[in-house]
Amino acid sequence: MKILLINPNRFLFPPVPPIGLEYVAASLAQKGHEFRLLDLTFHENADALLDQVISEFMPDISGVTVRNIDSVLFHDNEFYLDFIRDIVLQLKDRHGLKVIIGGAGVMVNPEGIREYLGADYAIAGPAEDIINELLAALCCGENTKKVWNGIFRPYSPCSRITTAVDYKQYYNAGGIAGFETHKGCSSSCVYCIEAHSRVVFKRPENVIREIKGFIENGHSDFHLCDPEFNEDLDHAIEFCTALRQEHIRMQWALYMKPANYNQKLFRLMKETGVNLITLTIDSFKKCPLYWTDVEKIIFNAQSCGIRIAVDFLTGFPYEDNELLQWCLDYFRRLQPDRVNINTFIRLYKPLMITKIIERDDTLKTHIIGDWDNKEMILPIFYNQIEPERLRELIAGDRIFKVEGEEKGVNYTRS
Template sequence: MARILLINPNRYTEPPVPPLGLEYLAAALEGASHYCRLLDLTFAADTDADVRAAVDDCGPDLAGITVRNIDSAICHNNLFFLDEIAAVVELLDSLGVPVVAGGAGFSFAPEEIIQYLGARWGVDGPAEGVLPGLLDSLDNGDPPGAGSVLDGWSDPGWLAGDSSPARSSEGVDYERYLGEGAVGGFRTQTGCRGACPFCAEAGRKVVFRQPRAVVRELEAMAEGGVRKFHLCDSEFNQDLDYCHSLLAEMERARLGFDWALYMRTAPFDRELFRGLADTGASLVTLTYPSGAPDEPARAARAISLAKEYGVRVAVDYLCGFPGQTPDEVGRELDTLRRAEPDTVGVSNCIRLYSGTGVARKVMSDPRWRTGLLGEVDGNPGLLKPVFYCGIPLEELKGLVGSDPLFKIEGFERSSNYQRFSS
């Protein structure tokens, strides 16, 4: 039996976010008969002291550290997180504890991030299927070579079981999180079938959890006092049949809590919105990348159905792609005005991630480089934040005008669910 210390280094608290991924991972490791301790540094007064104390207490063979985000992904007032995480890795190394890095943000640029952090190993994708094997290899004295990045997508089957993933929340102070404005999280699937050219998660294999396993988890969390949730899937409505099955299971359980979620503008149907309303979904954030010909009509129809069933809608509208004109953006904003969602967050700066379609287009064509903001040269993997702004801020302000429906993003650190709760 190997001993592992899982560390959440995320200190961003606007809003604070419980380390859901580590809770799932801890349960998977414990289920594989390894000793696991979860150290959450979100509210730590002295992170170094807490890390040292945890290492002294549990004597880990390995530390796993999560990279939830590389940075705050907003152009204005951007916060870069990797330096703070690298400091924790360096401390662990000085204490003789090898580190494996992973998490959603890590998978955006695994080779570059493992080098930046100085971690021994990394996991690209979900770790629950492959990390027990890494611990076994440590036990057997035959670990992979330093710098290896394990493919978490090679064994994501644990997700589809009726009892997995369970969830181990020991070490996570939910009372503190909820008191600081957080909500609970849960996941029904991993991966994304989308092909959005700006997104580093696009095209990932999708694995769905068993609906009954999701509901059992939610029942346990609700019994523990969590009454508000935000779904942590990339986008909920990737498969309508699955959505209908899950919502039916949630309806039967009569969970009686409030939840929010992200959705794409397609696919959807009336039954989806009815199910959302009947299970307590109070807010849908609709992802709306501008420029697709069918996007305005789909968004308007989705907003109409949501309103019919009493579900509030926030639209995340991303514009300013290479070649997009202010007139095109103006027409889409007019469509949203007519559809009358509850609010529209407008972003004109696109965070570039290495390997995405928009990053390749911008970086390979001198015509678009004038719209770049950030550290472009000497920045492998675009780890340091680089943005493309095809619509200047002042021009965007002119398109939005004084209409209170629209909020230009990047100047306030808050989420949609916080804005609706205030």
């Protein structure tokens, strides 16, 4: 079959290459399918370009990635699905193509998003393997199900085709290449779609092969696409050790959680070119040991000369200003390079935080958005800390930034 893969993500702060489609493209090619990857990130007239590519390529079916359904942040929130829906309608109504959707954003609500976009099929989770099963079912004329659960096999050698994306254009616009050492996350964060998702690791040599490909093409700056690099300490050390042995000159930024670390890991990260760690933390029902781990990770990063930023989500149900003040004083004492504070919690249908709010009507007074829209596809937030109160407590301290008030991510910020 001929499959047109489309990246509709046009967010530019920074632009993010469609790594998921690169893995899907390689998997399709291995099974004998012909693909074309259409990246709309830098194109203003997407409608005309899509018509042109379809006329030239004549695909049998199309696949559209949904990286995010919105920008997640309350301040200057951007909702992406309406633009993607226009693309889906163009594919179906103007060209008669069936549409498969996939990508991280679909995990939020696979059936709800499929219906909202008007797509024929949705893949929830890694699509590299399952898309070929879906295509096989369609080729056989089977009346197949609408939502397919993605799978990824442990240490899969799944390859990646990077030549279909213009990485020079991404780098010139402030974006950088990405790679991943595993999929999934074992953490139980009440606000995160990836919580409790199956963890599957990649072989370090396969990941390093991807990195070398970028290095050979002159790209040496990277951002890790794992939920958090230190999901497993042994695997993180194994990867860094293998990377060090290759003597690759590169810089990379990554996310970590306050767990699964030691001094050896930080030394290896420094030796392999890590120049920024973003530590993701929240204030929801945390024990003293949690805050001790946060302190140790910040100390270890600083001791190794690695910049460290903190993404801090706070203002959960039943918390008070006393806790917020304690957290701010705590960060003032530790002095990471930057603390991005977010007090607007994006709610999604399957989240534990959503269920907590659902059980207590008094909490619903802090809802911003349409609570009666049970699919929660349109942006809806929980906020109990007034912005003015937050600014008062921050008191002009330059270490703190209110998330969403400036565009960008940590690796693009000074």
